[in-house]
Amino acid sequence: MARTDRRFTGRIWKYGDNVNTDVIFPGKYTYTLKTPEEIAAHALEDLDPGFAANVQPGDLVVAGRNWGCGSSREQAVSCLVLAGVRAVIARSFSRIWYRNALNNGLLALECPAFVDLAVAGDTATVVLDEAYIATSNGRTVTFQPLSDDVLRILEAGGLIPYIKQQMAV
Amino acid sequence: MPGQTFAQKALARAAGRDTCAVGEILDVEPDVVLSHDNTAAIRRIWEEFGQDRVKHPERMAITLDHAVPAPSAVHAQNHREIREFVGDQGIVHFFEAGRGICHQVLSEEVVVRPGQVILGADSHTPHFGWLGAFGAGIGRSEVAALWAQGQLWLKVPATMRINLNGAMPEGVTAKDFALRIIGDMGADGGLYRSIEFAGDTIHAMTLESRMVLPNMMAEFGAKNAVICPDEPVLTWCLERLAMRHGIEAGSSAWADLADGLRKDCLYPDTDCELESELHFAAEDLEPYIARPHSVDDVVPLSELGQVNVDAAFIGTCTNGRLEDMSAAANILATRRLAPGLSLVIIPASSQVLEACIELGYAETFARAGAMLGVPGCGPCMGNHFGVPAPGETVISSANRNFRGRMGTPSAGIYLSSPAVVAASAVAGRIVDPRELD
Ligand code: SF4
Numbered sequence: 001m002a003r004t005d006r007r008f009t010g011r012i013w014k015y016g017d018n019v020n021t022d023v024i025f026p027g028k029y030t031y032t033l034k035t036p037e038e039i040a041a042h043a044l045e046d047l048d049p050g051f052a053a054n055v056q057p058g059d060l061v062v063a064g065r066n067w068g069c070g071s072s073r074e075q076a077v078s079c080l081v082l083a084g085v086r087a088v089i090a091r092s093f094s095r096i097w098y099r100n101a102l103n104n105g106l107l108a109l110e111c112p113a114f115v116d117l118a119v120a121g122d123t124a125t126v127v128l129d130e131a132y133i134a135t136s137n138g139r140t141v142t143f144q145p146l147s148d149d150v151l152r153i154l155e156a157g158g159l160i161p162y163i164k165q166q167m168a169v
Numbered sequence: 170m171p172g173q174t175f176a177q178k179a180l181a182r183a184a185g186r187d188t189c190a191v192g193e194i195l196d197v198e199p200d201v202v203l204s205h206d207n208t209a210a211i212r213r214i215w216e217e218f219g220q221d222r223v224k225h226p227e228r229m230a231i232t233l234d235h236a237v238p239a240p241s242a243v244h245a246q247n248h249r250e251i252r253e254f255v256g257d258q259g260i261v262h263f264f265e266a267g268r269g270i271c272h273q274v275l276s277e278e279v280v281v282r283p284g285q286v287i288l289g290a291d292s293h294t295p296h297f298g299w300l301g302a303f304g305a306g307i308g309r310s311e312v313a314a315l316w317a318q319g320q321l322w323l324k325v326p327a328t329m330r331i332n333l334n335g336a337m338p339e340g341v342t343a344k345d346f347a348l349r350i351i352g353d354m355g356a357d358g359g360l361y362r363s364i365e366f367a368g369d370t371i372h373a374m375t376l377e378s379r380m381v382l383p384n385m386m387a388e389f390g391a392k393n394a395v396i397c398p399d400e401p402v403l404t405w406c407l408e409r410l411a412m413r414h415g416i417e418a419g420s421s422a423w424a425d426l427a428d429g430l431r432k433d434c435l436y437p438d439t440d441c442e443l444e445s446e447l448h449f450a451a452e453d454l455e456p457y458i459a460r461p462h463s464v465d466d467v468v469p470l471s472e473l474g475q476v477n478v479d480a481a482f483i484g485t486c487t488n489g490r491l492e493d494m495s496a497a498a499n500i501l502a503t504r505r506l507a508p509g510l511s512l513v514i515i516p517a518s519s520q521v522l523e524a525c526i527e528l529g530y531a532e533t534f535a536r537a538g539a540m541l542g543v544p545g546c547g548p549c550m551g552n553h554f555g556v557p558a559p560g561e562t563v564i565s566s567a568n569r570n571f572r573g574r575m576g577t578p579s580a581g582i583y584l585s586s587p588a589v590v591a592a593s594a595v596a597g598r599i600v601d602p603r604e605l606d
Binding site: 018020021022023026027028030031032034046065066069070071072073074077092094095096099100103104149158159160163164167 | 194206207210214217218235236241243244247289290291292306307308309310311313314317318322356357360361388390392463465550551552569571572573574576578
């Protein structure tokens with residue numbers, strides 16, 4: 001599956017404001033856990049202990065303001081990617097988390113109107129080309145379309161593959 | 170065209186341009202790229218590029234600080250891989266375990282100079298704004314990309330100026346001011362912004378106190394934060410650089426160095442575009458506390474009520490400097506810890522530790538019953554050295570009190586200035602030092 005599948009539907013996990021990197025991926029693991037399985041198994045451990053065991057590929061994480069504040073640790077993104085999360089949709093993102101998401105090929109969308117509508121456990125459909133999200137009962141909200149710079153990195157699957165393309169490694 | 174903010178000037182210069190606009194995305198060449206115990210992980214990412222050599226080894230700065238001395242064989246192996254990498258690549262600015270916390274050590278060594286840009290795989294990299302540099306935190310992949318290419322895209326942030334004028338009341342510190350700002354405006358109050366600190370109170374602060382402000386702005390969501398460099402900053406840089414390069418005071422090399430430092434300083438234009446501006450009167454400030462589990466859950470200490478504590482911690486890149494040690498020593502000189510309470514004190518660098526020994530603080534701490542640790546991050550992010558038990562309450566001089574931050578999700582962390590931590594360690598509950606008998 002290309003990272004930028006233009007239209008996809010996922011199940012919603014919903015969280016609040018100021019969710020920080022320590023509860024997304026605890027600092028005590030940052031230098032010890034290295035395999036993808038281990039990293040995925042601790043995703044959101046201190047926020048929602050049921051998440052890692054029940055998340056399914058293609059799920060959506062929906063959150064309030066300032067998602068991902070705190071540490072620069074990239075596992076706070078990669079644990080979600082490895083757990084199969086398809087996109088994170090929030091009112092706003094902390095700037096380092098947002099950069100890390102993009103650089104790891106994880107779609108991060110700012111869309112406060114959708115956060116108001118989203119219900120945990122429900123599904124929603126994201127249509128990238130037309131920049132809207134539809135809820136399961138047919139309501140739609142729009143978001144700011146992604147810039148070309150952002151799309152290029154996402155389409156490559158993240159910053160490292162993008163630079164490799166540029167360097168023709 | 171309106172004048173340029175500090176952030177515009179610093180990023181334009183690092184992108185090889187004269188000016189730039191807020192919101193523009195630039196390819197920036199940072200002067201310094203920081204990493205620490207995460208260097209081994211970054212190396213594994215960088216190896217995907219298939220390069221033998223990093224592009225600019227002289228621009229890299231690496232410290233071992235987050236888990237030192239290594240608490241486990243896995244951590245020790247991590248340090249070992251970093252040392253090998255440093256040797257292979259010929260990296261000069263490498264600081265061994267025990268030298269101290271990255272932000273403190275690079276400040277002491279003036280690896281970063283006024284007007285420069287430093288990007289670091291550490292969220293508190295805005296720290297370097299204390300000396301007039303542009304510092305921003307980035308991710309590991311981005312650091313790997315910088316090692317390979319030497320440049321990275323950055324968006325030019327809008328600027329929020331925060332003014333502080335007047336005389337600070339006795340017992341009120343820079344930490345209290347930082348907590349007040351974050352408490353008033355929320356943990357995302359400065360999201361994506363460049364914060365410029367200004368006002369006579371800021372420039373009347375000691376350099377050690379100033380360091381607290383940009384450092385804490387990481388908890389405000391800021392991209393960078395800056396205080397315009399003045400004479401004390403230039404003197405700090407000049408003396409330390411001269412010592413490192415063996416330049417004698419008064420020589421022509423000394424004068425050249427001083428000239429160069431001065432010329433590189435960047436100041437916002439008087440007609441620059443500010444997105445917002447805040448004014449605080451120092452007289453209105455008091456000691457503040459951030460309550461678990463959020464840095465913006467701030468109350469005046471006078472309104473906190475009774476909070477008993479099990480453990481106390483003085484240290485970190487925010488408040489582990491000599492004046493912080495001195496504040497603790499003043500309180501502990503004639504007192505002992507409350508029974509059953511543990512106090513861990515960790516100087517931010519080996520220079521701070523040496524001064525603690527010379528000035529007798531080390532002895533004071535030991536006699537009071539405190540544990541003096543090896544310079545580094547200590548329990549700040551829960552790696553080791555004073556991790557709390559489940560359900561315990563900690564008072565700490567650190568910058569962050571998220572759930573699980575110190576390794577134990579059910580522990581509650583209160584944040585304050587070092588003097589309040591020391592006083593609370595004596596009283597067994599959170600108290601204002603001015604209330605101790
Ligand atoms: S002392 Fe704490 S906040 Fe500072 S660099 Fe170390 S872990 Fe990060």
